[in-house]
Amino acid sequence: MRAIFAFSIMIITKESLEHFTTQVFEKMGCSIEHAIVAASVLLKADLRGIDSHGVARLSGYVRLWEKKRINTIPQFKIEHETFTTTTLNADRALGLVSAPYGMELAIEKAKIYGCGFTSIINSNHFGIAAYHAMKALPHDMIGIAMTNASPLVAPTHSTQRMLGTNPMCYVFPAKKFQPVVVDMATSAAANGKLEIAQRSGKTIPKGWVQTKEGGETVDANALKNGGSLLPLGSSVTNGSHKGYALSSVVDIFCGVLGGANYGIWVPPFVAFLEPLTNLPGQGLGHFVGAIRVDAFRPANEFTANMDQWIESFKNAERGNPEQPIIIPGEPEYNEEQIRSKEGIPLHESVVLDLMQVAEKFGLHFNA
Amino acid sequence: MRAIFAFSIMIITKESLEHFTTQVFEKMGCSIEHAIVAASVLLKADLRGIDSHGVARLSGYVRLWEKKRINTIPQFKIEHETFTTTTLNADRALGLVSAPYGMELAIEKAKIYGCGFTSIINSNHFGIAAYHAMKALPHDMIGIAMTNASPLVAPTHSTQRMLGTNPMCYVFPAKKFQPVVVDMATSAAANGKLEIAQRSGKTIPKGWVQTKEGGETVDANALKNGGSLLPLGSSVTNGSHKGYALSSVVDIFCGVLGGANYGIWVPPFVAFLEPLTNLPGQGLGHFVGAIRVDAFRPANEFTANMDQWIESFKNAERGNPEQPIIIPGEPEYNEEQIRSKEGIPLHESVVLDLMQVAEKFGLHFNA
Numbered sequence: 137m138r139a140i141f142a143f144s145i146m147i148i149t150k151e152s153l154e155h156f157t158t159q160v161f162e163k164m165g166c167s168i169e170h171a172i173v174a175a176s177v178l179l180k181a182d183l184r185g186i187d188s189h190g191v192a193r194l195s196g197y198v199r200l201w202e203k204k205r206i207n208t209i210p211q212f213k214i215e216h217e218t219f220t221t222t223t224l225n226a227d228r229a230l231g232l233v234s235a236p237y238g239m240e241l242a243i244e245k246a247k248i249y250g251c252g253f254t255s256i257i258n259s260n261h262f263g264i265a266a267y268h269a270m271k272a273l274p275h276d277m278i279g280i281a282m283t284n285a286s287p288l289v290a291p292t293h294s295t296q297r298m299l300g301t302n303p304m305c306y307v308f309p310a311k312k313f314q315p316v317v318v319d320m321a322t323s324a325a326a327n328g329k330l331e332i333a334q335r336s337g338k339t340i341p342k343g344w345v346q347t348k349e350g351g352e353t354v355d356a357n358a359l360k361n362g363g364s365l366l367p368l369g370s371s372v373t374n375g376s377h378k379g380y381a382l383s384s385v386v387d388i389f390c391g392v393l394g395g396a397n398y399g400i401w402v403p404p405f406v407a408f409l410e411p412l413t414n415l416p417g418q419g420l421g422h423f424v425g426a427i428r429v430d431a432f433r434p435a436n437e438f439t440a441n442m443d444q445w446i447e448s449f450k451n452a453e454r455g456n457p458e459q460p461i462i463i464p465g466e467p468e469y470n471e472e473q474i475r476s477k478e479g480i481p482l483h484e485s486v487v488l489d490l491m492q493v494a495e496k497f498g499l500h501f502n503a
Numbered sequence: 504m505r506a507i508f509a510f511s512i513m514i515i516t517k518e519s520l521e522h523f524t525t526q527v528f529e530k531m532g533c534s535i536e537h538a539i540v541a542a543s544v545l546l547k548a549d550l551r552g553i554d555s556h557g558v559a560r561l562s563g564y565v566r567l568w569e570k571k572r573i574n575t576i577p578q579f580k581i582e583h584e585t586f587t588t589t590t591l592n593a594d595r596a597l598g599l600v601s602a603p604y605g606m607e608l609a610i611e612k613a614k615i616y617g618c619g620f621t622s623i624i625n626s627n628h629f630g631i632a633a634y635h636a637m638k639a640l641p642h643d644m645i646g647i648a649m650t651n652a653s654p655l656v657a658p659t660h661s662t663q664r665m666l667g668t669n670p671m672c673y674v675f676p677a678k679k680f681q682p683v684v685v686d687m688a689t690s691a692a693a694n695g696k697l698e699i700a701q702r703s704g705k706t707i708p709k710g711w712v713q714t715k716e717g718g719e720t721v722d723a724n725a726l727k728n729g730g731s732l733l734p735l736g737s738s739v740t741n742g743s744h745k746g747y748a749l750s751s752v753v754d755i756f757c758g759v760l761g762g763a764n765y766g767i768w769v770p771p772f773v774a775f776l777e778p779l780t781n782l783p784g785q786g787l788g789h790f791v792g793a794i795r796v797d798a799f800r801p802a803n804e805f806t807a808n809m810d811q812w813i814e815s816f817k818n819a820e821r822g823n824p825e826q827p828i829i830i831p832g833e834p835e836y837n838e839e840q841i842r843s844k845e846g847i848p849l850h851e852s853v854v855l856d857l858m859q860v861a862e863k864f865g866l867h868f869n870a
Binding site: 215216218219220221223248249250251253255278290291292293294295296298304306308316318320321322324325341343344346349350368369370373374375377378379380381382384385387388391392393394395398399400416417427428429431432433437438441442444445448449452453454455456459460461462464 | 616617618661663671691708745749762811822823828
């Protein structure tokens with residue numbers, strides 16, 4: 137008997153992983169300020185247990201940079217501005233850098249006018265949306281972040297990949313409890329979940345993916361074989377048109393509103409796929425925003441009511457006495473507490489990947 | 504053989520139904536201006552084919568008014584205001600009246616500052632969200648409308664009704680095509696679909712409702728029998744935590760932000776259920792907003808790209824050659840064209856209901 141799918145996990149401290157990642161971004165040409173921000177976005181994903189969006193993607197960013205699709209010395213340019221809005225041309229920057237900057241612009245406008253929004257165009261993938269939206273929290277603001285992404289999801293009734301997993305993120309400050317953090321792909325399942333099933337040779341539940349012909353499947357490789365991800369809702373009867381509509385909302389806010397690409401034209405994250413020609417916009421797009429809570433009523437009244445909201449949901453009747461009701465953002469917060477202390481577990485394939493990155497830049501990676 | 508479920512449909516013109524509905528609101532004490540607005544919101548639902556939210560609900564509003572839970576001569580009061588935000592106390596008005604007014608405030612602020620948002624508290628059910636959001640379209644603005652509602656939906660892992668079907672609505676202007684109108688309950692299925700299944704004695708698909716104990720069911724009466732609606736996503740494996748999270752976002756924006764009720768405390772629409780005591784807020788809440796497209800880039804560039812967006816989705820590969828890809832809002836627009844000309848079909852139970860309303864107020868209802 138042999139363990140076909142055996143693999144090992146290595147634990148690495150937050151500090152050493154962050155230090156290494158910062159060095160890589162510096163080697164790519166980023167300023168030290170940009171390298172620190174970019175690394176902290178990836179690390180936030182690893183700390184919060186969103187392994188698919190953390191350092192596992194570092195080599196992907198390197199390859200895009202090698203293809204000159206990422207500019208590590210961008211000149212950000214404000215293309216349009218009002219009291220509350222900014223259209224920011226990111227000059228092909230890392231989204232890891234342009235999105236936090238766009239969020240800061242939004243927060244500054246919100247301080248004065250009540251709310252602020254930034255449409256970021258000509259950008260690249262921005263990591264986890266929650267990192268950007270959560271920048272609003274220390275200011276007692278509601279944070280919003282969305283991005284469009286490489287097309288993998290088919291609209292209801294279609295077999296064509298037209299939309300990304302297009303996440304929506306909304307965060308709300310509370311008082312004694314942790315903030316409510318909603319950060320979700322608008323597809324039924326994210327690509328990362330498929331990859332886990334592929335690695336372990338398992339099938340996937342019905343409703344995640346359809347075959348190339350639009351048929352039902354439980355094959356974890358169906359996406360690789362020309363299929364497409366299904367929108368949240370999974371089937372016509374269970375409301376997949378709603379997931380399709382939500383993903384469309386994200387695509388329009390992120391792509392159409394400011395002048396980035398949208399739909400099939402969103403440039404792929406993987407460097408081996410070339411962007412389409414005749415693009416209608418520039419790069420991919422993000423939409424971030426901040427809304428001051430006390431633009432509506434005193435912040436301490438709001439956060440006190442948020443506490444009551446959270447408490448009432450925690451105390452909702454359970455279907456299974458052993459299974460607590462989860463508040464959005466709570467599992468990620470708990471994971472962050474653990475991993476900050478105990479270190480971040482990396483799959484050996486990620487470790488190998490990072491070692492290759494280290495070698496490329498003459499760096500040391502100590503796993 | 505007898506046709507157990509036979510019923511008849513009566514067709515009534517838009518004009519005569521609108522006239523009658525306006526008269527009813529006047530008889531309830533509304534000013535003529537308020538009566539016209541309230542009737543036009545209900546009619547818009549009937550025209551667009553959202554029969555569950557049109558005049559079928561008129562007697563429900565009457566009963567709430569009889570219970571003194573709706574105030575037809577409200578004094579709207581601005582509780583808080585910034586450049587871009589308003590918290591509007593609706594004084595227990597019909598949401599059919601307070602929401603359009605709140606949207607107008609948001610549009611006026613957006614004209615000057617780029618965007619505007621109104622939190623409406625102490626209100627009642629507002630009909631279809633799209634009516635309010637679509638007021639932004641003639642101004643080349645993106646419109647947003649949400650409301651919380653009587654609790655019917657259980658969070659993932661819970662068996663308790665904690666959230667309403669809490670719709671999210673986003674509308675985007677286009678140029679040669681009709682606007683994209685996303686108006687969706689954040690539950691897997693709306694209550695109206697259950698009622699249709701109940702009337703025809705049919706089962707419902709798995710994933711719409713769970714039993715009182717949290718079990719799967721296809722029984723259209725399961726909700727009536729103590730069960731709860733499931734969030735969009737339907738099951739843990741297919742992402743019901745995302746539908747739960749979206750519904751929470753709506754509840755927080757509509758309830759917590761301005762000081763309305765939220766969660767289990769949202770007052771029920773049906774007059775035979777009393778609101779809970781010790782309410783944390785006032786009435787139910789809406790959140791509406793407008794964002795000027797040209798606060799980001801020239802509106803005609805945006806609408807031209809919207810046209811391309813729409814066209815590319817219309818032309819996406821079909822799973823079935825006979826089944827076109829649907830653009831959000833398209834079926835409702837098409838229905839509105841037909842019903843505006845040919846009249847509105849009313850189920851006989853609705854006709855009987857309206858005849859009783861007519862009798863109560865000494866009016867004439869000609870079906």
